Amino acid sequence: MAWPIPISLTKFCQKTLPLLSHQVKEDRLMETVATIIETDQWNSFDHFHDTTKTLVRYYQDADVDVEVTSLPTGGKIGSGRWIIHQAANVKKATVDIVAPVDQRLLDYHENPWHLIQWSGSTPTEGIESQIVIINSRKELDRIPARGLAGKMILTDLNPRHHLRKLISTGAVGVITDRPIPNSPEAVGWTKFGWGGIPIGVTGDQQDFVGLVISKTQGIKLRQLLQKHDKVTVRTQVDIDRYDGSHDVVSGIIRGADDPQDELWVLAHSAEPGAHDNASGAALCVEVARIITELIAQKQLPRPKRSIRFLNAYECYGFFKYLEDTRRLQAPLAGVVVDTIGSKSEVCNSRLEWHATIPMSAGFVDRVGEAIIHATLNLSNPGYQLHLEPFVSTSDTLIGDPKYGFPTPWLTTHHQAQNVGFDAYHSSADTINLIDPKGLATCVTAIAGYLCYLADAGSQEVIELTTAETDWTINQLQKSPEKSAAKVNYIRHSHQETVNRLKRWMWGGDRKEILAHLDNCQLQVQETASSITSRPITFRKVQTQEEDINGQVYPHRTVLLSPDWGNNTNPEIRLKMEKSRLKPWALFWADSNRSLKEISDILSIEYGKKVTLKQVTSFFEAHQALGYVKLIKAKDRISKSQLVADLHQLGLEPGMDLIVHSALSKIGYPIGGADTIVEALLEVIGDEGTLMMPSFNHRSAQVFNSMTTPTTNGAIPDAMWRRSEAVRSLHPTHAIAAIGPKAAEYCEGHLENGIWTENSPISRLIHGNGYILVLGVTHESSTAYHVAEVSMPCGCIDPFGNIDRIVTLDGTVAEVRGLAFRAGVCPISPAELNTTLNNLGLQRQGKVGQADAALVKAFDLWKIRRQHLKDACPSCTIKPSIRE
Numbered sequence: 082m083a084w085p086i087p088i089s090l091t092k093f094c095q096k097t098l099p100l101l102s103h104q105v106k107e108d109r110l111m112e113t114v115a116t117i118i119e120t121d122q123w124n125s126f127d128h129f130h131d132t133t134k135t136l137v138r139y140y141q142d143a144d145v146d147v148e149v150t151s152l153p154t155g156g157k158i159g160s161g162r163w164i165i166h167q168a169a170n171v172k173k174a175t176v177d178i179v180a181p182v183d184q185r186l187l188d189y190h191e192n193p194w195h196l197i198q199w200s201g202s203t204p205t206e207g208i209e210s211q212i213v214i215i216n217s218r219k220e221l222d223r224i225p226a227r228g229l230a231g232k233m234i235l236t237d238l239n240p241r242h243h244l245r246k247l248i249s250t251g252a253v254g255v256i257t258d259r260p261i262p263n264s265p266e267a268v269g270w271t272k273f274g275w276g277g278i279p280i281g282v283t284g285d286q287q288d289f290v291g292l293v294i295s296k297t298q299g300i301k302l303r304q305l306l307q308k309h310d311k312v313t314v315r316t317q318v319d320i321d322r323y324d325g326s327h328d329v330v331s332g333i334i335r336g337a338d339d340p341q342d343e344l345w346v347l348a349h350s351a352e353p354g355a356h357d358n359a360s361g362a363a364l365c366v367e368v369a370r371i372i373t374e375l376i377a378q379k380q381l382p383r384p385k386r387s388i389r390f391l392n393a394y395e396c397y398g399f400f401k402y403l404e405d406t407r408r409l410q411a412p413l414a415g416v417v418v419d420t421i422g423s424k425s426e427v428c429n430s431r432l433e434w435h436a437t438i439p440m441s442a443g444f445v446d447r448v449g450e451a452i453i454h455a456t457l458n459l460s461n462p463g464y465q466l467h468l469e470p471f472v473s474t475s476d477t478l479i480g481d482p483k484y485g486f487p488t489p490w491l492t493t494h495h496q497a498q499n500v501g502f503d504a505y506h507s508s509a510d511t512i513n514l515i516d517p518k519g520l521a522t523c524v525t526a527i528a529g530y531l532c533y534l535a536d537a538g539s540q541e542v543i544e545l546t547t548a549e550t551d552w553t554i555n556q557l558q559k560s561p562e563k564s565a566a567k568v569n570y571i572r573h574s575h576q577e578t579v580n581r582l583k584r585w586m587w588g589g590d591r592k593e594i595l596a597h598l599d600n601c602q603l604q605v606q607e608t609a610s611s612i613t614s615r616p617i618t619f620r621k622v623q624t625q626e627e628d629i630n631g632q633v634y635p636h637r638t639v640l641l642s643p644d645w646g647n648n649t650n651p652e653i654r655l656k657m658e659k660s661r662l663k664p665w666a667l668f669w670a671d672s673n674r675s676l677k678e679i680s681d682i683l684s685i686e687y688g689k690k691v692t693l694k695q696v697t698s699f700f701e702a703h704q705a706l707g708y709v710k711l712i713k714a715k716d717r718i719s720k721s722q723l724v725a726d727l728h729q730l731g732l733e734p735g736m737d738l739i740v741h742s743a744l745s746k747i748g749y750p751i752g753g754a755d756t757i758v759e760a761l762l763e764v765i766g767d768e769g770t771l772m773m774p775s776f777n778h779r780s781a782q783v784f785n786s787m788t789t790p791t792t793n794g795a796i797p798d799a800m801w802r803r804s805e806a807v808r809s810l811h812p813t814h815a816i817a818a819i820g821p822k823a824a825e826y827c828e829g830h831l832e833n834g835i836w837t838e839n840s841p842i843s844r845l846i847h848g849n850g851y852i853l854v855l856g857v858t859h860e861s862s863t864a865y866h867v868a869e870v871s872m873p874c875g876c877i878d879p880f881g882n883i884d885r886i887v888t889l890d891g892t893v894a895e896v897r898g899l900a901f902r903a904g905v906c907p908i909s910p911a912e913l914n915t916t917l918n919n920l921g922l923q924r925q926g927k928v929g930q931a932d933a934a935l936v937k938a939f940d941l942w943k944i945r946r947q948h949l950k951d952a953c954p955s956c957t958i959k960p961s962i963r964e
């Protein structure tokens with residue numbers, strides 16, 4: 082590949098990878114696979130909970146932390162959320178032929194694959210019915226409603242795709258003998274729905290039973306029918322369907338320095354196959370084992386950050402978990418491990434590494450590629466590495482660049498490109514499909530990928546950015562005749578990677594590192610603009626595009642992509658299906674791209690014309706589900722309007738200013754939060770300094786000034802990330818500033834302490850600075866705490882607690898941080914708003930749609946002091962000191 086492997090990665094592959102490889106134990110790995118199958122094979126929620134117990138035990142034995150998150154089934158059905166409708170425990174399922182012969186056809190307890198998932202139940206004594214063969218959709222369509230009342234349908238169709246029609250025939254149920262390639266004895270894993278019965282299928286489903294037999298069994302049954310033309314079966318199915326739960330099991334290797342920052346491995350459980358996916362879950366356990374063993378033997382340092390292995394129901398487990406568990410920031414990166422470690426003959430020697438979602442940060446693909454290559458050089462069970470494009474598994478949707486994290490997929494699923502292995506989703510997917518050496522190789526590769534990424538720091542960021550830049554420039558130059566749109570697309574991918582790589586910054590000089598990154602982006606930009614662009618040409622498509630105004634800007638409101646398969650009302654789903662776009666097209670809805678621009682981007686991504694009509698249908702469907710808001714062009718606010726509003730409010734060139742803000746109150750600025758920052762900078766000009774709170778309020782366990790987000794909102798978060806911003810070093814209440822006095826304001830924050838006389842905000846107060854509140858009130862104006870400390874008040878101790886920070890040299894240090902008051906201040910800061918208005922000390926107006934006010938910081942400080950004058954001396958509230 083034209084990707085120059087960074088030195089740190091080469092060293093890692095030489096030094097660490099052999100250690101990892103050596104530590105893998107094939108026997109215990111295979112035993113783990115076998116044990117997981119023992120319970121998952123029953124395809125029943127009570128047994129899925131048993132798998133939870135197994136995995137918990139394994140992770141505990143591996144000496145890693147374990148968390149079990151129980152997710153309820155049921156709830157907002159129809160919402161598009163990843164909700165399993167009902168839990169289902171299987172108690173019994175048998176079919177007996179009662180006439181013309183007496184013979185057992187199938188028994189779930191002998192082979193659990195015989196039962197369709199989400200099947201209905203029969204009365205206890207069973208139900209006798211005559212068999213009717215329906216072998217095509219055409220035949221099925223000819224049956225009138227209730228035309229097969231009381232019958233049992235035998236078909237080689239997959240019932241999942243025809244469920245509504247099958248039920249409408251009034252039949253008791255369906256037996257499918259759909260064939261499995263090259264395995265006539267195998268029974269196909271069949272479901273009526275993925276996470277439940279799809280919305281829109283009638284309520285009768287509760288009684289509609291579903292069973293599966295092998296092709297061989299099907300032939301015999303069909304022969305019997307031919308001979309006697311009347312075959313009667315008795316079916317007994319007992320399934321307990323109820324509002325229950327399913328589990329997300331996390332095994333966590335806690336990071337040494339910042340355990341809160343995580344990499345995620347997704348390996349679904351709750352499927353009956355050995356290859357799909359007991360092998361994936363077992364891989365997680367083995368990776369956890371070998372890393373902790375090497376740490377214990379002091380052969381490997383504990384990585385800086387945590388590695389979380391997640392085992393849960395495919396999509397329904399992971400996506401619901403991602404949505405439900407609030408975290409300070411998304412994981413850095415991840416990997417999907419699904420259907421792994423097969424024998425070479427099963428996968429035709431194909432070890433596939435699938436890219437993360439297009440436009441996610443693709444450097445992870447290259448890092449993984451290098452590590453897998455190096456692993457295969459150490460030990461190769463006969464695999465050939467195939468680099469493949471993104472495929473939705475659909476777990477890989479978690480690679481969403483906005484709400485997820487870059488996530489490639491390692492697999493031995495395919496025997497040819499896009500062709501699954503023969504035994505896929507059938508009872509032939511047994512443990513003898515797995516090659517212990519093959520699975521061990523996958524363990525090493527994944528362990529390597531995780532260890533490298535979990536421990537990378539600023540040096541790796543620089544190296545990886547350089548490598549990505551060389552690679553991107555190479556992509557651009559490879560065929561210089563590219564359309565402008567294509568060039569832009571490549572450039573944007575590079576930008577996404579660079580932005581994501583900033584998450585790994587750890588120690589060193591922030592300005593220097595960012596200068597390198599900016600320079601890399603500039604190089605790509607220069608190459609891009611030197612390329613001759615030609616107009617884009619696609620095959621002509623018939624549309625009435627003129628009718629649609631593409632100047633509408635979709636804005637994401639919900640995590641990830643919805644469940645179109647089972648949990649969406651049919652009318653909305655139809656709209657989505659009509660668009661013929663892939664679910665991940667949603668990721669372009671960043672409120673800065675119009676529908677028209679998105680259709681252009683998708684045309685590049687798909688390599689064929691995507692019409693505005695398709696895109697409109699797609700986003701209207703998402704809007705109807707509440708996943709996006711479509712913003713009209715006229716509702717967007719331009720920078721020039723913001724600048725005018727700020728001038729009107731009284732902002733002037735040369736002002737120093739701290740801003741507290743709520744983006745949602747302002748409306749939808751063109752270009753998002755960054756535009757607000759730029760408008761502010763434009764108004765105060767080169768002589769003014771802009772300051773914003775950059776606090777995390779101790780939601781960060783370890784403060785890394787280069788990566789820890791602020792919880793003060795989107796505008797301050799966009800502001801501190803800018804290359805020209807200075808961010809003070811304070812574990813919980815950092816300040817960010819841009820302008821000539823930025824460094825001066827931010828200096829010594831840690832030593833001087835929060836809100837003290839020499840703190841950044843105090844310097845602003847006493848340096849003739851201003852406070853601007855945008856869509857919030859002065860209850861958000863931190864400056865009043867500076868007044869409190871100056872009283873002095875007895876309730877704030879700037880050095881009362883111990884917190885942790887990443888220092889410049891990359892070590893984690895304990896520092897003295899804020900102990901805030903343990904009770905509510907008797908003098909409400911809300912009074913500031915009233916007094917400032919009464920005294921005519923603040924100017925009020927609108928900025929965008931937000932109410933805004935501008936006040937001299939000193940005035941606010943003075944008034945807060947007056948308010949507190951009598952209260953502080955007698956106040957008994959003390960600082961809250963942690964143990």
Ligand SMILES: [Zn+2]
Nearest residue numbers: 352357358506
């Ligand atoms: Zn599967």
Ligand SMILES: [Zn+2]
Nearest residue numbers: 357358419420
């Ligand atoms: Zn799978």
